[in-house]
Amino acid sequence: MAEPKKLHIAMFPWLAFGHLIPFLELGKLIARKGHHISFISTPRNIERLPKIPPDLAPSITFVKLPLPHVENLPENAEATTDVPHHIVPYLKKSHDGLQQPLSHFLETSAPHWIIHDFAPHWLPPIATKLGISRAFVSIFSASTWCFFNPCPRSHDPSTRTEPEHFTVPPKWVPFPTKVAYRLFEAKKIFDNHKEDNASGVSDFFRLEMVLPGIEAWAVKTCMEVEGEWLKLLGELYDDIPVIPVGLLPPRPKQEGGDNNKDSTWDTTGDWLDKQEKGSVVYIALGSETQPSQQDFTELALVEVPEVFLERTGGRGIVWTDWAPQLRILAHESVGGFLTHCGWSSVTEALQFGRALVLLPFLTDTGLMARFLEEREAGVQVPRNEEDGSFTRESVAKTLKLVIKDVEGKIYRDNAKEMASIFGDMDLQSTYIDKFVEFLENQRHANKGTLS
Incomplete structure (x- = not known):
C-alpha cells in the first residue's frame, strides 16, 4: 500500500x-x-x-x-x-x-x-x-x-x-x-x-x-x-x-526548549527542591484572568513581593513574570494546584495527578469547575452567590481540605487516578x-x- x-x-x-x-x-x-x-x-x-x-x-x-x-x-x-x-x-x-x-x-x-x-x-x-x-x-x-x-x-x-x-x-x-x-x-x-x-x-x-x-x-x-x-x-x-x-x-522536558524563559527555573526550581514532598500549593490564574483588587487581596497576592516574602519567611515565593508552569506542576514537592480552571491548565495538573482547588473567573471556566467537581478531582472555593466574592478564610479552608485533611483524600486519590489517562x-x-x-x-x- x-x-x-x-x-x-x-x-x-x-x-x-x-x-x-x-x-x-x-x-x-x-x-x-x-x-x-x-x-x-x-x-x-x-x-x-x-x-x-x-x-x-x-x-x-x-x-x-x-x-x-x-x-x-x-x-x-x-x-x-x-x-x-x-x-x-x-x-x-x-x-x-x-x-x-x-x-x-x-x-x-x-x-x-x-x-x-x-x-x-x-x-x-x-x-x-x-x-x-x-x-x-x-x-x-x-x-x-x-x-x-x-x-x-x-x-x-x-x-x-x-x-x-x-x-x-x-x-x-x-x-x-x-x-x-x-x-x-x-x-x-x-x-x-x-x-x-x-x-x-x-x-x-x-x-x-x-x-x-x-x-x-x-x-x-x-x-x-x-x-x-x-x-x-x-x-x-x-x-x-x-x-x-x-x-x-505537553511533555515537561519540551517546555520552552532553548527559550530564555527557562532561566526562571533556576529560582523556582531551587526553591521547590528545598520543600517537602507534596507540601507546596501552586497558585496560578492563567494569562487571561484579571481578578479584581479585592480578589487579589483575599489571595494575599496584592502585597509587594518583598513584603510577602519577608512575612512568610522561606515558606512562599511570588513570581510576577512568566512561570514554567509545567515543570512546577511536575515537581514532587507540589501537592495541589489552585487554578482558574482553564482546560489546558487542568490538563497539565491532572497529567501529574495534582488535586485541584477551583477558582474560576472566565466564561468557560465555571462550567469546567462543575465538571471537575462532578468527577471529584477538586473542590471549588466557596463564593457569594450574588457577586462571586470570596474570603481568605474560605480559600485557606478549601486548600486545607484538598491538600491535607483526611476528608479530602478522595480528591487527591481521584486526581492521581486521572493521571493514568491525562498522563498516558x-x-x-x-x-x-x-x-x-x-x-x-x-x-x-x-x-x-x-x-
Whole structure:
C-alpha cells in the first residue's frame, strides 16, 4: 500500500495564548506524522511561543502576519494577555484586518487544510474559493460546547433568556450532570453580552459563520474523560464529524526548549527542591484572568513581593513574570494546584495527578469547575452567590481540605487516578493518529491524488 503523501496544513489560532499553545502542540504532533505545518499568527506572538524541538524545525514554518492598527488598541498589543478585558473587542477588530494578508498567504502557498479557531468569520468563502479543506479546533471541552450549543437548529435559543436559565443543565443534555453556571457567573455573562462589541461582530456570530462547511470538528479531549459529552456533541452536530484529538498534554522536558524563559527555573526550581514532598500549593490564574483588587487581596497576592516574602519567611515565593508552569506542576514537592480552571491548565495538573482547588473567573471556566467537581478531582472555593466574592478564610479552608485533611483524600486519590489517562502519552497519541488519518483520507477522497 502506498504511503500517504505529505499534507501541507495551515494553522490559524485566535490571538490568546490559551489558544496558541494547544494549537502549537497539535501542530507539533501532526508534524511528527510526516506532514508540514504553516503556523500563522502575529510577529510578537510567534516570538513568545516555546521553541520548536530541533528535529521538528524543518516541518514547521512560522508565518508572521503583522496585526493591523486599530484605534484604542495599545501599541504592541497582539494577544489577549496584553490588554484588559474591555479592550479585547478591539483586538478582534484588528484580527479581522488579517483577512487580506491571510487570503494572500493561502492563495500563494496552497495548503491542503486550514485548521482554524472561532474568530475568522470571513474565512469560509476564502477557503472554499481556493479549494482548501477546513477543520475547526476547539480548545474548550466537549461538555462546555454541549452546554452552550450554538447550533440553532438543535434547540430553541429563546428558552434561555435570563441568567437563572443558565444555572441548570440545558434540556438537550439527556444524562444527569452538575455542569451549569452559578448565578454570579451567569449574571456576569449576561452583563458582558449587553456591552457594545467594538469589533462589530459577536462571538456567536463568528461561530455561526465558521462552523458550516467544516469537514471536521476537532475537540481537545478524549473518550475516557468525556465519552458521553462527545457522543452528545456528535448528535447535536450530526452533519459534522466530531473528532477527539486527545488532551494534548505537553511533555515537561519540551517546555520552552532553548527559550530564555527557562532561566526562571533556576529560582523556582531551587526553591521547590528545598520543600517537602507534596507540601507546596501552586497558585496560578492563567494569562487571561484579571481578578479584581479585592480578589487579589483575599489571595494575599496584592502585597509587594518583598513584603510577602519577608512575612512568610522561606515558606512562599511570588513570581510576577512568566512561570514554567509545567515543570512546577511536575515537581514532587507540589501537592495541589489552585487554578482558574482553564482546560489546558487542568490538563497539565491532572497529567501529574495534582488535586485541584477551583477558582474560576472566565466564561468557560465555571462550567469546567462543575465538571471537575462532578468527577471529584477538586473542590471549588466557596463564593457569594450574588457577586462571586470570596474570603481568605474560605480559600485557606478549601486548600486545607484538598491538600491535607483526611476528608479530602478522595480528591487527591481521584486526581492521581486521572493521571493514568491525562498522563498516558501512548493513549493520547492514538487520538492524534486517528485525526491525522482522517485528514489524509478526507483530503484524498475530496481531491483525489494529492499533489
